[in-house]
Amino acid sequence: MTARVLVVDDIVANVKLLEARLKAEYFEVLTATSGFEALDIAGNSDCDIIILDIMMPGLDGFETCRRLKSNPKTAHIPVVMVTALDQPSDRVTGLEAGADDFLTKPIKDVALLTRVKNLVRVKRLIDELRTRSASRGDTMAQPAVAPVSEAAVTGRVILVDDRPSSYERLKTTLSKRFDVDVHTDPESxxxxxxxxxxxxxxxxxxxxxxxxxxxxxxxQNLEKTRALPIVIISEPENDGKLMRALDMGVSDYLVRPIDANELMARxxxxxxxxxxxxxxxxSVExxxxxxxxxxxxxxxxxRYFDTHFKSLTHQAATRGKTLSLVLTDIDFFKSINDTHGHDVGDEVLREFGxxxxxxxxxxxxxxxYGGEEFVLILPDSDQDAAAAIAERLRARMDHDPIPVAGGQKQLTITISLGVSTxxxxxxxxEAMLKRADEALYKAKRDGRNRVMLAA
Structure with missing residues (x-):
């Protein structure tokens, strides 16, 4: 995995050290030595992740993070703050500023690479979702969904651990905020x-x-649980398993002894x-x-009709099954709009639907199908069955006036229908649709308010 990482620290030696570590893993690295420089680079470069030191003169890491997260151009970029998690005030302030993760000084290689790779993987998934949910034609459009605030976070957590001294302590911490279940048998x-x-x-x-x-x-292999975040708890000096877990898609990890603040933050x-x-x-759905x-x-x-009808016609033709099509049109619909207005015309269309x-x-x-035209696809229906459905619909429209204008008026609406099989x-x-259209045209030509079967 490769990505573009922006490293921000006012101490040049720290920047050079992180740059060397990341480049050794084939990451592209951009650097900044101030918050203002970081804001400029992030706003004008396609960064995948930002590693941001807290203690900087002029514009500290907290304020830099706030400005990054408040800018639509950079709000989606994950920010990892370099801090000491034994200071709860730093953690709380970082979360409120919008930080996505934390690294503790001195930074270990496995922690650095794990955080970066995990966040890059997640960012790419979210980037795809953001692209799909963004408004069309605007490359800088904000997603339809705003990022979730830290205060709004809740959830149900399951802890799989068979050591009472461990899971009791973890549950006590997490239960202050989350609904926590403990399971000691991993298979169950x-x-x-x-x-x-x-x-x-x-x-x-x-x-x-x-x-x-x-x-x-x-x-990870079960479809229902594939998207669930998984956090593992490891013993010290177990870097091999941690890296295997990362490659597997595990979301994050904690190393014993576990700091309560770090547990909650992660x-x-x-x-x-x-x-x-x-x-x-x-939003995408x-x-x-x-x-x-x-x-x-x-x-x-x-759009849906064009694709679906072709598929159903092909299936019916190759399998020797029946399939019918009903094309219908509201009679004299233009006069409804002209006489009563388009709002009433819309009410008629809704009720007809x-x-x-x-x-x-x-x-x-x-x-x-378009305008006042509608179409019905009737699988496993021969001509007689389709004609019966079409006639039932015609009669319902003819005999039951449509209430409009808040029920103050009632309009008697008739329809014409063409059926092909x-x-x-x-x-x-294409041939079925053409025959139905010709039948519909004949129904209108012969006086409207009738069902016509294709020749």
Whole structure:
């Protein structure tokens, strides 16, 4: 893994030392010796991570971090603050400033590389989610989801540890803020984690007769738990296992003896990042749904229809199954808009969409084709079945006026419908749509408010 790292420290010797360590692992390194210089470089360079010293003259690390996190151009860049976690005030101030992680002086190589690689991996995932959720056409658009504040972080944590003296102390610390479950049997813990809903897993690597990394690997392989942050607890001088855990995708680690402040800081950091990623994923899912849904009627849109109908037609043709298509149009819709206004026209379209939805089966697909045109895809339906569904919809529209303008008016709306059915293994979606369109045109030409079957 490679990435661009910005190292910020007013002591040149410290900068050179970190630069040498990172370059030895093939990271690209940018350097700054002041907070102001760091803000300028971060705003004009594509940085993947910033390692920021706290004690700097002029603009200290806390204020530099605040300004980075308040700037839309740099808010998403992970910031690792170099501090002493035995000073709770530094930790609290760093979290409030928006720091993503901490390194304790003197900085160990394994800690440095673990933090950097983990944060780069997470940043790339979040960058992808941010890109998808950002507004179109604006490369600097902010994501639809704001970063989660430290105060908003909560969650459910499971601790897998079989040493009472260890897990009791850890649970006491974490329970001040989180809902914590303890499991002493790693094999049963795996099934429990898969069945329940947790936000973070803590795994001890000192389990008796069990390799904690195996549990981490199993969690990484299960789809439900793949995105769960995993924090491992290691014994001192166990760098080999730590690096293997990092390569496996473990999120973070703590080394015994565990400082309570560091434990809480790292768990909060992981949960805050998970909450942000979850919200981004939800935003992406909503964006994807919006791309295939019609916002006015709640039906699928033309884009979805074009793709899905081709697939269903191909399947039906190759498997010898029936498939029908109903194309429908609201009669004299332009006069509704001209007479009553577009707001009333929208009410009519919404109600028509609802009536279509109530008229079809669960396996059928209703789409807004464009304007006042709608289309129904009816799998496993021959011409007679499709004609019956179309006639039911026509009759419902003809006999049940649509209330508009807050119920003050009622409009009697009629529709015309054209029905086509697949005609063998050589038939295509385009041909079916053309036949339905011709049938719809004939229904309108022959007086509207009727169902016409394709020849």
């Amino acid at each position: 813990a795996l099934f429990h984690i898969a069945d329940e809903t947790y936000d973070l897993v803590i795994v001890s690597l000192s389990l008796r007769d069990y390799d904690g990394l195996r549990l981490c690997s199993q969690l 768990i909060v950091t992981q949960l805050r990042r998970k909450l942000y990623a979850d919200q981004l994923r939800e 909503q964006t994807m749904e919006m791309a295939i849904m019609d916002g006015l009627t709640g039906l699928h849109n033309r 609802d009536r279509i939805r109530r008229s079809v089966r669960g396996a059928d697909l209703a789409c807004r 697949i005609q063998g293994p050589e038939d295509t979606a």
